[in-house]
Amino acid sequence: MNFYEILGVTPDSELADIKSAYRKLARKYHPDVNPDGARRFKEISRAYDTLSDVNKRKQYDTLNGFFKSTYRKDDFKKEFKTNPNKDFSKKSEPKTNSNEQKKSKSSQQENKFSGIFNSFFDANFHESKNEKIQPQNGKDITTDIAISLSEAVKGTNRVVNVVHTELCPRCRGRKFINGSKCQVCNGTGEYSLHKRINVKIPVNVKNGAKLRIKGEGGEGQFGGKNGDLYLLIHIEGTSRVKYDNLNLLYDLPITPYEAVLGGEIDIPTIEGKVKLKLPPHTSSGQKFRLSGQGLKRNGKVGDMIVTVSIEISKHLSDDEIKLYEKLKKIAADNIRENLLNE
Secondary structure, X not given: OOHHHHHOOOOOOOHHHHHHHHHXXXXXXXXXXXXXXXXXXXXXXXXXXXXXXXXXXXXXXXXXXOOOOOXXXXXXXXHHHHOOOOOOOOOOOOOOOHHHHHHHHHHHHHHHHHHHHHHHHHHHXXXXXXOOOOOEOOOOEEEEEEEEHHHHHHOEEEEEEEEEEEEOOXXXXXXXXXXXXXXXXXXXXXXXXXXXXXXXXXXXXXXXXXXXXXXXXXXXXXXXXXXXXXXXXXXXXXXXXXXXXXXXXXEEEEOHHHHHHOXXXXXEEOOEEEEXXXXXXXXXXXXXXXXXXXXXXXXXXXXXXXXXXXXXXXXXXXXXXXXXXXXXXXXXXXXXOOHHHX
């Protein structure tokens, strides 16, 4: 955002010109006069607040590459035509006698061009030369990483796509070069760089953990340090496996005959299969605890809590259906008989 363009003035404008330009624009875009001019009025006020303050203007000019010259180019051309022998490197010419004028005339003629440019460029760079710019550290970047429960326990690798915002290599973040908008970054002072980073996810990482990758954040400015990249870990469960701190919660489907007869069932865990012994007459919703089969972290080990649910296959054979019909006929117990009394 170029404050000089907003007010319609130049970096060489005096404070009186800036105030005059502000008053005209403020009357035109004030919200009480122009309901649609609120945003424009805000920009005008912000620009005036900076340019009307000597210290703020000095800092703004330095950071954005605006340099105030002693003479404008048009002034050079005009004054050079009317007074071609003037030495522009001097602010004023002391009075001399005729002999001294003759002696110095040739040297003045010889140095008139260097005087013009010295006056112009010395004024441009004198102020920025002595201005000390403070280093600015780059911004930190945070991005989300989703991993499975198995990857959280065993560790894994991820390729992370990160968008770095870095200083423009041409203007180095100043946005303007000698009052003109930088053509490389179009006046933004920065450019975006896409980077792929291979990241190692450690073993037994915790859900919600933040992994820090040093120096892979935004680029520092004026000698400042680069920011860091933070990876926010999200452990995704499945439809049947969830987790509660170090405990794994496992929803285990069993068939009706397994519920009635009981038996041993293989259960997949992170480190392999374990056997769960079902007692006869197991009910749906009944819970079983497998000690030491949960997550491991900092020397602690969780458990696996298995909740059984009796499920019937959607692809029963004709023989299976006939057996269910036979079971229906011979069933003696009515399990819903005392519902109202329970």
